[in-house]
Amino acid sequence: MMNWDLIFAITNNYALLMWLILAFAPRRTAILTGVFYGGVGLLAAAYALIIIPLMTGLVDGGSGGVPDFTTLAGxxxxxxxxxxxxxxxxxxxxxxxxxxxxxxxxxDKYGFARWLQIPILLFILMLGPLGLLLYLLLRFTRHNKVADAVLPE
Structure with missing residues (x-):
């Protein structure tokens, strides 16, 4: 039996710590690398360690069996x-x-001040795609061509 409340609390608080580091710590290579591998990588590993047994039915997630992703009801x-x-x-x-x-x-590469980045990062944390859209719109202010503004490079 997995303690879902504990797993949720640990991963949620850990992610919040990574977001605080991303928003407020100096953007040195070591810090960004730490957020990438120590934040994104570890959370992805936690996801993999949970989703595989959940999908195969080895762990009961409380949904009554193996999840069905082919229907809205599932x-x-x-x-x-x-x-x-x-x-x-x-x-x-x-x-x-x-x-x-x-x-x-x-x-940082395009010279946007941290005070302008932090609200966008907050939108990404809370509303995902809306925050990304805000950043993409902001990037238009630093480019002459649409293609330059939206290519992920």
């Missing part, structure tokens, strides 16, 4: 269970932190 059933909600949240944490790290590095 996804709803998974996400309404403690295991499904926890692994789904970790999924968000991993990808949002990855996007936040990418945005922070690119924003």
């Amino acid at each position: 996804v709803q059933q998974l996400l309404s269970s403690p295991g499904g909600a926890t692994v789904g949240w970790i999924h968000y944490l991993v990808f949002d932190l990855f996007v936040g790290l990418w945005v922070a590095r690119k924003a």
Whole structure:
């Protein structure tokens, strides 16, 4: 039996620590590398260690069996269970932190001040794609061509 509340609390608080480091620590190579491997990498590993046994039915996530991703009802059933909600949240944490790290590095490259980056990073943390959209719109202010502003490089 997995303690889903504990797993949720640990991964959520750990991700928040990584976000605080990303937003406020100096952007030195060692710090960014630490956020990448120690934040994104470790959270992705936690996700993998949970999703594989959950998907194969080795661990009961509380959804009543092996998740069915082929129907809306199956996804709803998974996400309404403690295991499904926890692994789904970790999924968000991993990808949002990855996007936040990418945005922070690119924003530094294009000379955007930290005071302008922090609200965008907060939007990425809380609302994912909306924060990314805000950053992409901001990038338009530093480019002459649309292609230069949106290529992920």
